[in-house]
Amino acid sequence: MSNTLESTTSKLWAMANELRGNMDASEYKNYILAFMFYRYLSGHQMDYLKNNNVLDINPGQTINEAYAEQAAGDDLNDYLEDISAYLGYAIAPQDTWRSLIQRIDDNLIIPSDYQTIFDNFNKNASLNKEAAKDFRGVFNDVNLGDSRLGSNTNDRAKSLNRIVKLIDGIEYKDEQGKDILGEIYEYLIGMFAANAGKKGGEFYTPHEVSQILARVVTSDVSSAGDAFNVYDPACGSGSLLLTVQNELPGGNKPGAVKFYGQELNTTTYNLARMNLMMHGVSFNNMTLSNADTLETDWPDGPDPTTGVDHPRTFDAVVANPPYSAHWDNNENKLKDPRFNPFGALAPASKADYAFVLHSLYHLNANGTMAIVLPHGVLFRGAAEAKIRKALIKSDAAQSQGNYLDAVIGLPANLFYGTGIPTCILVFKKNRDAKDVLFIDASKEFVKGKNQNKLSEENIDKIIDTYRSRKDVDKYAHVAPLQEIVDNDFNLNIPRYVDTFEEEPPIDLNEVNRQLKQDDQEIAELEAKIKEQLRVLGVEV
Structure with a gap:
């Protein structure tokens, strides 16, 4: 395990444990791992848009900003169709990971936003018929209404915001620039399994x-x-x-x-x-x-x-x-x-x-x-x-x-x-x-x-x-x-496989010698005790 991977996973696991409170590890994994996956999908889509020159990116403009500007109005569906044909899924500009982080930072998130993001993902997963089975419903196990996230919708949204921000802080490249998000994901699955008991x-x-x-x-x-x-x-x-x-x-x-x-x-x-x-x-x-x-x-x-x-x-x-x-x-x-x-x-x-x-x-x-x-x-x-x-x-x-x-x-x-x-x-x-x-x-x-x-x-x-x-x-x-x-x-x-280990043979002469030595040492010790008792005036 590289130094970057080890430090990242240790930090992430400690913080995830702190955030989950009284929620069972086997259930909390559904939130951490699902949002990690969503970040991966969104980043993978941004890479596609950049590397294939799908967008015209102006100097000083981020990929996300260019995507939001160009995939708008009547053109949005064309972009989603193109992305889905290549990647098997598509995420609209307002639902990308960077857009989600921006809304959290600007305090613009409302409790229903997370459900809307997942609903939109499911809808767009149908654009590529061949890939639909691989993506549709993949986030359905993220229970956005679980009371252990918070007693009301606003508290639950805040808990989800904290999870998203935690995952956004992950360093997903190692010292050589290699993407290690998959390895982090695998590590977390193992850690959640170890903490989930049966x-x-x-x-x-x-x-x-x-x-x-x-x-x-x-x-x-x-x-x-x-x-x-x-x-x-x-x-x-x-x-x-x-x-x-x-x-x-x-x-x-x-x-x-x-x-x-x-x-x-x-x-x-x-x-x-x-x-x-x-x-x-x-x-x-x-x-x-x-x-x-x-x-x-x-x-x-x-x-x-x-x-x-x-x-x-x-x-x-x-x-x-x-x-x-x-x-x-x-x-x-x-x-x-x-x-x-x-x-x-x-x-x-x-x-x-x-x-x-x-x-x-x-x-x-x-x-x-x-x-x-x-x-x-x-x-x-x-x-x-x-x-x-x-x-x-x-x-x-x-x-x-x-x-x-x-x-x-x-x-x-x-x-x-x-x-x-x-x-x-x-x-x-x-x-x-x-x-x-x-x-x-x-x-x-x-x-x-x-x-x-x-x-x-x-x-x-x-x-x-x-x-x-x-x-x-x-x-x-x-x-x-x-x-x-x-x-x-x-x-x-x-x-078929005899693993029996024979005990070494017992040397009876050596056993007798050790017994005699023990008897001699006991006799000498008893004599010393009697001498001490006489010094103290005790009759023996």
Whole structure:
């Protein structure tokens, strides 16, 4: 983290904490992050107007002043149409960030202004039909009427003014002039997650865990080449998708990665849209959906007329879904092509394998999938055991080898809101080998005050071991299929990786010597005590 980024984020977090008062961190984030995003969109639009010579800017005139002067009257709609066609959204002159700041400084803000700004944004988001789904409603979770902002409309407007001014004071360029607003945004998401308790895990995967997943699914990729497609069926704030981009060779080139994700929680879905765009992802390169992944399939699903399913598949699938969630496992879902080949449905109270099968269904023939799950998926019986056996024997894959590539055990207490140990399951469809690599990384971590962390060395060891695919004493084992069959398809890691540390042998002669020495020291001490008592005149 650069000095500018570190000082900016520390200052911003401290001030945000002070401003939020009694509001829960998971809710207050909706205000801070939404206004940061609005500032970003407005600044991005100003850059477009300047860099593409859309405006005639006179000497001494700001871009905002030129925009307000020229995009006026009958010409306004032409400007908005042009901006929207290029950026996917458009902000009118009176609603830009600089115009908002000017009105606050001049005490011209009225309580309804914030709602008007967001309403205008939603209206203009419809100008570009292709991009409308990416921008419309993105600010709907900013509850402008929350009484915790203030007891009346004027007090609430003042609170919003303070948030806007706080964000306006952010230094968003580092020492080299690089834009770091996206990195600040990512940092704040992590901080809000850490302070939101159990709710934090619903929208954020710790970065070091994201790095492992991302490095695993990009291990076989030498360069981005054609657009690399990555999918997260429970995408939260989108951080995991962005980490895949960072780990992909050439992934940061514009258009090198196409992002796909689905998120059930609307607030979190909005967060993901903001997060990706704040990191420079164009609306053309992201397809996000707000719906239930385990219900009607996405992103394509069966044709409504013919009923035939033509699923979209991806180069990589990454996921950290809600652990052992409840889902509707109605037996009709056995007809669903995602679940049908495996002959069983995940239990109603444990949707873990439903997420596995959904994700696998959308993995292409040469891709890699990595998913974080609780350890129960490795050994629980009944329907889960049947699915596990089918995945390993690949009954559904006919002549192909085992789908399961690796099982990586992680330390406990890595995630927000739960202290349980987790594991990463890695799947591939094009495997000729039938063995499974087991890695037990559960004991290698940096202990934190409230949460354990993985160091860079911990992460490198996991990835190096995954890539080399060799036995490592007390850490990793490549298990042939027969060994897994002999264990009745139970994948519990201790069955394959022996981490038992023998205690050093006891030297009985040394123990006897120490006992004799102790007895001698005790006798000498007792003699000294008796002598002292005699000096004091006490009979002993």
